[in-house]
Amino acid sequence: MEGTLLYGQSGGVTSVINATAFGVLDEALKSKAFDRILVMKNGISGFMEGKFFDMTDADPRKLEILRELPGAFFGSCRKNLKIDEEFEELFKVFEKYNVRYFLYNGGNDSMTMAMKVHEKAREFGYEITVVGLPKTVDNDLVETDHCPGYGSSAKYLYVSVIEGTLDVKSMSKDSTKVFVIETMGRHSGWLAASTVLARKYTTAPHVILVPEAPLNEEKFLEKVEGVLSKEGFCTVVVSEGIKNEEGNLISKMELKDSFGNVQLGGAGLKISKMISENLKVRVHTAVPDYLQRSGRHVVSLQDLIEAEAVGRKGVQLLLEGVKGVMVTIKRESNEPYVWNLGFVELSKVGGRTRELPKEYILDMDISESFIKYVEPLTVGNFLPFYTERKYNLSIFEK
Amino acid sequence: MEGTLLYGQSGGVTSVINATAFGVLDEALKSKAFDRILVMKNGISGFMEGKFFDMTDADPRKLEILRELPGAFFGSCRKNLKIDEEFEELFKVFEKYNVRYFLYNGGNDSMTMAMKVHEKAREFGYEITVVGLPKTVDNDLVETDHCPGYGSSAKYLYVSVIEGTLDVKSMSKDSTKVFVIETMGRHSGWLAASTVLARKYTTAPHVILVPEAPLNEEKFLEKVEGVLSKEGFCTVVVSEGIKNEEGNLISKMELKDSFGNVQLGGAGLKISKMISENLKVRVHTAVPDYLQRSGRHVVSLQDLIEAEAVGRKGVQLLLEGVKGVMVTIKRESNEPYVWNLGFVELSKVGGRTRELPKEYILDMDISESFIKYVEPLTVGNFLPFYTERKYNLSIFEK
Numbered sequence: 040m041e042g043t044l045l046y047g048q049s050g051g052v053t054s055v056i057n058a059t060a061f062g063v064l065d066e067a068l069k070s071k072a073f074d075r076i077l078v079m080k081n082g083i084s085g086f087m088e089g090k091f092f093d094m095t096d097a098d099p100r101k102l103e104i105l106r107e108l109p110g111a112f113f114g115s116c117r118k119n120l121k122i123d124e125e126f127e128e129l130f131k132v133f134e135k136y137n138v139r140y141f142l143y144n145g146g147n148d149s150m151t152m153a154m155k156v157h158e159k160a161r162e163f164g165y166e167i168t169v170v171g172l173p174k175t176v177d178n179d180l181v182e183t184d185h186c187p188g189y190g191s192s193a194k195y196l197y198v199s200v201i202e203g204t205l206d207v208k209s210m211s212k213d214s215t216k217v218f219v220i221e222t223m224g225r226h227s228g229w230l231a232a233s234t235v236l237a238r239k240y241t242t243a244p245h246v247i248l249v250p251e252a253p254l255n256e257e258k259f260l261e262k263v264e265g266v267l268s269k270e271g272f273c274t275v276v277v278s279e280g281i282k283n284e285e286g287n288l289i290s291k292m293e294l295k296d297s298f299g300n301v302q303l304g305g306a307g308l309k310i311s312k313m314i315s316e317n318l319k320v321r322v323h324t325a326v327p328d329y330l331q332r333s334g335r336h337v338v339s340l341q342d343l344i345e346a347e348a349v350g351r352k353g354v355q356l357l358l359e360g361v362k363g364v365m366v367t368i369k370r371e372s373n374e375p376y377v378w379n380l381g382f383v384e385l386s387k388v389g390g391r392t393r394e395l396p397k398e399y400i401l402d403m404d405i406s407e408s409f410i411k412y413v414e415p416l417t418v419g420n421f422l423p424f425y426t427e428r429k430y431n432l433s434i435f436e437k
Numbered sequence: 438m439e440g441t442l443l444y445g446q447s448g449g450v451t452s453v454i455n456a457t458a459f460g461v462l463d464e465a466l467k468s469k470a471f472d473r474i475l476v477m478k479n480g481i482s483g484f485m486e487g488k489f490f491d492m493t494d495a496d497p498r499k500l501e502i503l504r505e506l507p508g509a510f511f512g513s514c515r516k517n518l519k520i521d522e523e524f525e526e527l528f529k530v531f532e533k534y535n536v537r538y539f540l541y542n543g544g545n546d547s548m549t550m551a552m553k554v555h556e557k558a559r560e561f562g563y564e565i566t567v568v569g570l571p572k573t574v575d576n577d578l579v580e581t582d583h584c585p586g587y588g589s590s591a592k593y594l595y596v597s598v599i600e601g602t603l604d605v606k607s608m609s610k611d612s613t614k615v616f617v618i619e620t621m622g623r624h625s626g627w628l629a630a631s632t633v634l635a636r637k638y639t640t641a642p643h644v645i646l647v648p649e650a651p652l653n654e655e656k657f658l659e660k661v662e663g664v665l666s667k668e669g670f671c672t673v674v675v676s677e678g679i680k681n682e683e684g685n686l687i688s689k690m691e692l693k694d695s696f697g698n699v700q701l702g703g704a705g706l707k708i709s710k711m712i713s714e715n716l717k718v719r720v721h722t723a724v725p726d727y728l729q730r731s732g733r734h735v736v737s738l739q740d741l742i743e744a745e746a747v748g749r750k751g752v753q754l755l756l757e758g759v760k761g762v763m764v765t766i767k768r769e770s771n772e773p774y775v776w777n778l779g780f781v782e783l784s785k786v787g788g789r790t791r792e793l794p795k796e797y798i799l800d801m802d803i804s805e806s807f808i809k810y811v812e813p814l815t816v817g818n819f820l821p822f823y824t825e826r827k828y829n830l831s832i833f834e835k
Contacts, residue, residue, distance in 0.1 A: 081611070110603025115607045202728060325724060325727055326726075333601060
């Protein structure tokens, strides 16, 4: 096929976004269908400054290490094109490298971006096939059963809740009695909800606070007090984006990113302070922050496999000439877990946020029926080289 | 041998303290040397209220799961006996169960406690053999090369620094540029220092702040700025116990535990604020808190093996009639790493804190020669059931 395939990543990273990159590159290289294969450095932001990796002659075997790397090896960005002039500029750079196939890998904002590239290209008469590849630990893209990256963060978090709970339980007789852990999740409680998996092994988490359910401080403190008098210790999971009944964020910073999202932080500490001041007990607070979305050492193998498959599917769709769509993951059955890939028009995805379905949200808790949804996404292990130390990263140093 | 063997745990937990318990119990059960084998529930605190587990007839095979459990399965405490009346009360309870062999497993404060039990027993004429078993993620016990628990927390932290660094590196072009991670370590920088292991795979950490070296804010900000202009991103590791040049803690809470230790928290956030306000860059802050000392899923197998061996050695010393000592770990060589166990008088250990040796401390950094010390302690993996889900914890539910 004539023209260049261009792949890029955007938005927050996941433990498995590099596996999607591997899927794209391996599939594209083996197809021998593209004149050139380029990867944006730092997504659209770097590419518009002429920064990219030329992978046309790469050796797929040497790329396999991408499966083991957290973060975005090729760099990500938070750039968002808005006005026509910016798109004209983008298409000029596209034309310079004869880019005719474009795979953009990201979450909500990135899919909106991909949709706009698709639409603006038609408007401006630039011939290009655009396909979006889903990726977000927030799991809040619509039209897909789940998003690559979510399963691994879910695993990081439920494992952390088990471990933090067994710690506070050990100490609770005459020391700390409450363990609070703050999870990511600005608009949706998917990540916080995933910790319900810890119930397979412990009684925790005892309280799960999600953005979809406003916090009533009084009822919350009552619930913690009840757990303390029954169990002697309590584990509370808090989404960063929880709000009070007036709709105000429990804690927010003033900084905004280029998508206009308010940068959150501090909900966990706020909740901890609420508990220690009112109930007069000692509280420990964990804020894993980036660690929950980069915790490749506790990856879900299932997630990794799906992330790679999503990359391959993107290339296949390009080859089939399917335009303006995002790859989706479909769940065929739960037991056994059977999945396959499909696609949906980008216009149905961009700008929408999938909240946690109401059926899973209980009173400051998550229904155990959610375990059926999330558990298959967290299965299997694949340790990276830096915990086993078989490889040396220098073979792949930028 | 006549009399009861009593084992108990005290102080903060580790990822491998249950492996020491397994070593004690397996060795004691197989020796068939003791009339009874009891384990304190929540250390001395629970035992003085008559709470314990009778393990005399336990099946060692069923106890093997202890190797996989984080936290202190038998419960820990922060109780510290001070006055003679308390010791008299303790010996009354000891006498009730005919306790003649006592293994106490903990860190600095617990070894002081074991020493006092040993000394007060002599003073009061109560016949008992006391042996201390080391355990602390802080690695600050004197007279031992290192402490069980340290290697696993070191592994958790260096892995987290790799992952958080690859995350911030991905985002640094037009989003967050600095990643700050706060480690435990009230008095010593052993945990923060261990993250130098991440240098095997990345350029991070770029700054390591330890309690042994006072912080000069101006020089610190200069250093971060220098890293940013060179690399475009920066990872800072901060011990919770860092102090400024006037000797004041960068951040402290007013709460004190029963040993009189000030409860710290917030050094990481304080440092992050310092950076964002002065250098006008976006900063992300991770505070793993309990997760770094309970992160059994990323255990060091070497640490686990040594923790179990320390438990066995304690029983062997009791059988040999050695009194008033703590088990120590000796390093015979680095390459290959060869270790064995010894012992030292409790009076040489109690009440002392081993600081990080000055030779390792550079200007807001740790010498790479420290890698030789810490690396052998972090080697090998052994995944727990809750990441592999082969077992069901209910077989061992309290």
